[in-house]
Amino acid sequence: MSRKRILITGASSGLGEEMARQFAAKGRDLALAARRTERLEELRDELVKANPGVKVAVRALDVNDHDAVFKIFGEFRTELGGIDRVIVNAGLGKGQPVGTGYFYANKQTAETNFVAALAQCEAAMEIFRDQNAGHLVVISSMSAMRGMPKNLSTYAATKAGISTLAEGIRADTLKTPIKVTTVYPGYIRSEMNDKVKKTPLMVDTVPGVQAMVKAIEREVGSACAPAWPWTLLGFAMRNLPLGIVAKMS
Secondary structure, X not given: OOOOEEEXXXXXXXXXXXXXXXXXXXXXXXXXXXXXXXXXXXXXXXXHHHOOOOOEEEEEOOOOOHHHHHHHHHHHHHHHOOOOEEEEOOOOOOOOOOOOXXXXXXXXXXXXXXXXXXXXXXXXXHHHHHHOOEEEEEEOOHHHHOOOOHHHHHHHHHHHHHHHHHHHHHHHOOOOOEEEEEEEEOOEOOHHHOOOOOOOOOEOHHHHHHHHHHHHHHOOOEEEEOHHHHHHHHHHHHHOXXXXXXXXX
16 A cells, blocks of 8 residues: 655654655655754755655644644645654654663653654544544664663663554554554664764664665564564564673663
8 A cells, every 4th residue: 555645753854854755755745844944844845856746744843742743743634635654753862871860861751752652643543543544653663672771771661662552552443444553673873873883783874764664665563674683683682681681782
């Protein structure tokens, strides 16, 4: 099934920006939301120039403004004549070990990665239930597989939370025209991790996002991206002793 009209949050940089490029190259119309309007407008101009005939709508959106999430999603639906797929991608990588005086940073991560993601899922599912059709995609992380130490503790917990949320929505919509996919990216180069120079298994943005787009287009329930070696590593992370998993982070 071709999902013609695709909404992507967190689209001004990183994985969201590259997903926009790859879906535009497939001829899809796009609704792009992020806080940085200037970068969104530059991306829109780039995509329209490179892909004549593709429609690109942009809106400034802070996903922590929950009322704005519902408002902007509705505006996109009106402008594009419907929404076929929503990719809940906006997220925050900030975090510190729990109990070290950085509650504010962990709170921001929890609010952005889980509560704001819940708002996006709610807004998307209202549209899909009304249409009786649609594809909800939640961008999680391989860190969701187990509890992670140090700076990843809260981040991993939020990604595990949205993965479980997506699975619950999927359970609620089985045997309906509404599909739900959870994508677990491995180490893919992006603005969020650009300062990390030497990470084993890190892949560049374009091939990494190609793997994500392939999984999204298949509309599977869940997928690790790239599939190799992350599907195998995901199994290992879920089943190895915690002490070994902690050393993998």
